[in-house]
Amino acid sequence: MDKMTVLITGSKGMLGSDLCQYLTSYTMHNIIPTSRKDMDITKWEEVWNAIKKNQPDLIIHTAAEANADLCEEDPHHAFLTNTMSTQFIATSCRNLNIPLVFISTCGLFNGKKDSPYTEYDPLKPLTVYAKSKTKAEEAVRAIWGSHFIIRPGWLFGGNIEHRKNFVAKIYSEAKGKDELVSAADRFGSPTYTIDLARKIIEVVEMGVYGTYHIANFGMCSRFEYVSEIVKCIGLNIKIKPVDSSYFPRYAPVPASEALENYNLNLMGLNDMRSWREALHDYISARFLRSL
Numbered sequence: 001m002d003k004m005t006v007l008i009t010g011s012k013g014m015l016g017s018d019l020c021q022y023l024t025s026y027t028m029h030n031i032i033p034t035s036r037k038d039m040d041i042t043k044w045e046e047v048w049n050a051i052k053k054n055q056p057d058l059i060i061h062t063a064a065e066a067n068a069d070l071c072e073e074d075p076h077h078a079f080l081t082n083t084m085s086t087q088f089i090a091t092s093c094r095n096l097n098i099p100l101v102f103i104s105t106c107g108l109f110n111g112k113k114d115s116p117y118t119e120y121d122p123l124k125p126l127t128v129y130a131k132s133k134t135k136a137e138e139a140v141r142a143i144w145g146s147h148f149i150i151r152p153g154w155l156f157g158g159n160i161e162h163r164k165n166f167v168a169k170i171y172s173e174a175k176g177k178d179e180l181v182s183a184a185d186r187f188g189s190p191t192y193t194i195d196l197a198r199k200i201i202e203v204v205e206m207g208v209y210g211t212y213h214i215a216n217f218g219m220c221s222r223f224e225y226v227s228e229i230v231k232c233i234g235l236n237i238k239i240k241p242v243d244s245s246y247f248p249r250y251a252p253v254p255a256s257e258a259l260e261n262y263n264l265n266l267m268g269l270n271d272m273r274s275w276r277e278a279l280h281d282y283i284s285a286r287f288l289r290s291l
């Protein structure tokens with residue numbers, strides 16, 4: 001694969017910053033990180049001018065409104081930030097012949113399946129956030145064929161200041177307490193941003209366009225996830241399993257958001273390690289050292 005210049009949207013976010021770090025540290029590709037101040041993705045002129053000026057070889061579009069409760073409260077904001085903005089980016093890519101990686105999400109299904117969802121399961125988005133991402137996927141498919149649509153699992157990674165850093169959130173909630181409660185009836189596939197970044201680049205370098213689930217191996221409840229986080233950090237705290245109704249939420253999030261990397265399996269590309277191993281790695285190699 002030739003050396004590429006990769007423009008990344010949302011480069012200050014949890015995934016965007018780890019993508020930049022991965023590309024810079026482990027590949028020969030150049031990056032053009034963009035954040036809100038360089039290019040507000042909700043403004044067509046800004047998107048078009050920035051992409052036209054930079055003429056990258058690839059765009060990885062991570063920027064989004066990823067707060068499901070906020071999306072539920074303000075659908076206009078969700079559809080503008082997640083759907084219309086993606087249309088702007090896909091249109092720019094089509095006009096300039098630039099392949100696009102669009103970062104979608106895991107919670108696009110009805111959540112009732114006992115096993116992880118594959119790319120071939122029917123979509124049934126329940127929340128405004130999931131609807132806005134599903135519509136964005138449809139727009140990408142309709143506008144521009146040279147795309148990779150990536151659905152990651154529950155993400156962890158980034159630095160401790162990132163608002164989406166789930167490990168940091170649990171750490172700050174747990175500090176000084178004897179007990180934390182966590183939902184035992186919500187399921188997903190925790191996924192390390194650096195493992196995801198590596199696999200995105202592998203898929204891009206292979207060059208087969210399409211839709212891919214990319215998650216670390218395995219499925220767990222939120223309770224098991226939180227228990228593993230506190231164990232890895234070394235906190236002496238009891239985690240009590242509760243029903244999700246304990247945490248009233250604005251968004252009707254599905255019971256299961258777990259993913260199987262079915263297309264990666266079909267292509268012989270699925271060497272994603274288990275979520276526990278990846279979580280231990282992130283916490284010992286990065287999280288604890290940054291405290």
Ligand SMILES: NC(=O)c1ccc[n+]([C@@H]2O[C@H](COP(=O)([O-])OP(=O)(O)OC[C@H]3O[C@@H](n4cnc5c(N)ncnc54)[C@H](OP(=O)(O)O)[C@@H]3O)[C@@H](O)[C@H]2O)c1
Pocket residue numbers: 009010011012013014015016035036037039040041042061062063064065066081103104105106151152153154155156162163164
């Ligand atoms: N976190 C998860 O568990 C998870 C799971 C599956 C999929 N995803 C997807 O993964 C992607 C990255 O998520 P993340 O967890 O890294 O979220 P994040 O930390 O909130 O990053 C999102 C980034 O998008 C930027 N952004 C939002 N609106 C923008 C706008 N109008 N113009 C330019 N930039 C804007 C934000 O910038 P500001 O800080 O300036 O707002 C932020 O840097 C998203 O597409 C998300 O839907 C996340």
